[in-house]
Amino acid sequence: MTVHATSSTTAKATPRAPRVMLYSHDTFGLGHLRRSRALAGAITAADPTASALILTGSPVAGRFAFPTRVDHVRLPGVIKRSDGTYASRTMGMSIDETTELRAGLIRSTAEQYDPDILIVDKEPTGFHGELLPTLDMLKSRGRARLVLGLRDVLDEPEVLAAEWDRKGAIAATEGFYDELWVYGLRSIYDPTAGLDLSPTVQARTHWTGYLRRDLGTLGEPPEQPYVLITPGGGGDGAAMVDLVLSAYEREPDLNPRAVLVYGPFLSGDTRAAFETRAEKLNGRVTTVGFESQIETLFAGAQGVVCMGGYNTFCEVLSFDKPAVIVPRTTPRLEQWIRASRAEQLGLITMLDEDRDGMTPETMIRSIRALAQQKPPSAAFPPGLLDGLDYVTNRVANLLSDPAREAAE
Numbered sequence: 001m002t003v004h005a006t007s008s009t010t011a012k013a014t015p016r017a018p019r020v021m022l023y024s025h026d027t028f029g030l031g032h033l034r035r036s037r038a039l040a041g042a043i044t045a046a047d048p049t050a051s052a053l054i055l056t057g058s059p060v061a062g063r064f065a066f067p068t069r070v071d072h073v074r075l076p077g078v079i080k081r082s083d084g085t086y087a088s089r090t091m092g093m094s095i096d097e098t099t100e101l102r103a104g105l106i107r108s109t110a111e112q113y114d115p116d117i118l119i120v121d122k123e124p125t126g127f128h129g130e131l132l133p134t135l136d137m138l139k140s141r142g143r144a145r146l147v148l149g150l151r152d153v154l155d156e157p158e159v160l161a162a163e164w165d166r167k168g169a170i171a172a173t174e175g176f177y178d179e180l181w182v183y184g185l186r187s188i189y190d191p192t193a194g195l196d197l198s199p200t201v202q203a204r205t206h207w208t209g210y211l212r213r214d215l216g217t218l219g220e221p222p223e224q225p226y227v228l229i230t231p232g233g234g235g236d237g238a239a240m241v242d243l244v245l246s247a248y249e250r251e252p253d254l255n256p257r258a259v260l261v262y263g264p265f266l267s268g269d270t271r272a273a274f275e276t277r278a279e280k281l282n283g284r285v286t287t288v289g290f291e292s293q294i295e296t297l298f299a300g301a302q303g304v305v306c307m308g309g310y311n312t313f314c315e316v317l318s319f320d321k322p323a324v325i326v327p328r329t330t331p332r333l334e335q336w337i338r339a340s341r342a343e344q345l346g347l348i349t350m351l352d353e354d355r356d357g358m359t360p361e362t363m364i365r366s367i368r369a370l371a372q373q374k375p376p377s378a379a380f381p382p383g384l385l386d387g388l389d390y391v392t393n394r395v396a397n398l399l400s401d402p403a404r405e406a407a408e
Helices: 002-013 031-046 095-113 132-141 157-167 169-176 199-203 238-250 268-279 294-300 310-318 334-344 360-369 387-399 402-407
Strands: 019-024 051-056 070-074 078-080 086-088 117-121 145-151 179-183 205-207 226-230 257-261 285-288 303-306 323-325
Touching: 019 031, 019 095, 031 051, 031 070, 031 117, 031 145, 031 310, 031 387, 051 095, 078 095, 086 095, 095 132, 117 387, 132 145, 132 169, 145 387, 157 169, 169 199, 179 387, 199 205, 226 238, 226 294, 238 257, 238 268, 238 285, 238 303, 238 360, 257 294, 268 285, 294 310, 303 310, 303 360, 310 323, 310 334, 323 334, 323 360
Parallel strands: 019 051, 019 117, 051 070, 117 145, 145 179, 179 205, 226 257, 226 303, 257 285, 303 323
Antiparallel strands: 078 086
16 A cells, blocks of 8 residues: 555656647648647747657658657648548548548547647538547546647638538537637738637637748858749649740740759659650759758748748748748638738738639749849738747647646
8 A cells, every 4th residue: 555655646746747649631722731730849849858749641751850748640631622522541441441540549548648739720521521520539538638729811701611511620629628829910811700609719829920940050041132933732733843944945045043842742743744845945844752851941032922821821921931832712712801901901912713814924023023022021910920839829729728737
């Protein structure tokens, strides 16, 4: 009996180091994984005793370096077909079988890792509801605090409301989550507009500011000056890349030269055709397949031509680079909404298909104008890039919550 009493006392005297789990469904692109990676790195840097584990469906997760005390579990991948349905990426299983497998892996990992905080990216119920068993389990245990993290823009309010209703996302948000974090500023855009969230949930919503990108150790950039061309993950970037190459083909005197990063999802015959065109430009456009340390290229660039994804936008702001954003408009208006609002605020310029036309001439003018364009910092509102600091403060508050400690 004495031995048991001593062990209990010792355990209470040396509490377990904090554990944070992040869920990122990642059916397409890099955005969700990169956001989770930035959050995990900031959390573990702020608390040297904490660890973080990212659950991700990204097929390229293994190509990224993760910070100290941050690791990841790769979930079986899924792909979205052109008709909007999903399929297993490689396993030859039905989508229902794949979802059930993923749900089991998520739940068993959460049981074993036993996180103090779970941060869910964008999807309150997970892909096809796969997160619900884990949310039920963690809620019943009563120790983990559950957080839903939303990017600054999700979609048009009416479209989003219908989607959340179809997925049961409102009920899940109301029933499971202790806090909502919006990775942006309400003064710029409210992604929850149009959602029928209760006053209780609205009171638990925190506007963090955008997630600053690491400006730490950087490599040696390419020969300067150059304009960085990045379509993000690249899966939907072919039209933008084609337009940039057409601009350099049309105007032999266009400068500075361009450094084009395809992204890991722009590949196959499309990329091969782009490579052939770039080679004929005699070094005026150089190409990179996938650059996990794209921060170095951002830091050395005179300006940026990019698509309008959340993470790329955060990099433009963090590295304070004049930028032309060419937003996609399908399957969501998310990028267009973000870019148009940022242009209104004077943070970037946008190349809009309806207003400007997607022609080589408009791209030529846009690239040339970058040299005189003001950097985003000339129009920064207060708190714009405070997101990571805000998040680490919220994590510290949640970890010190008396209700959580009582449940241990």
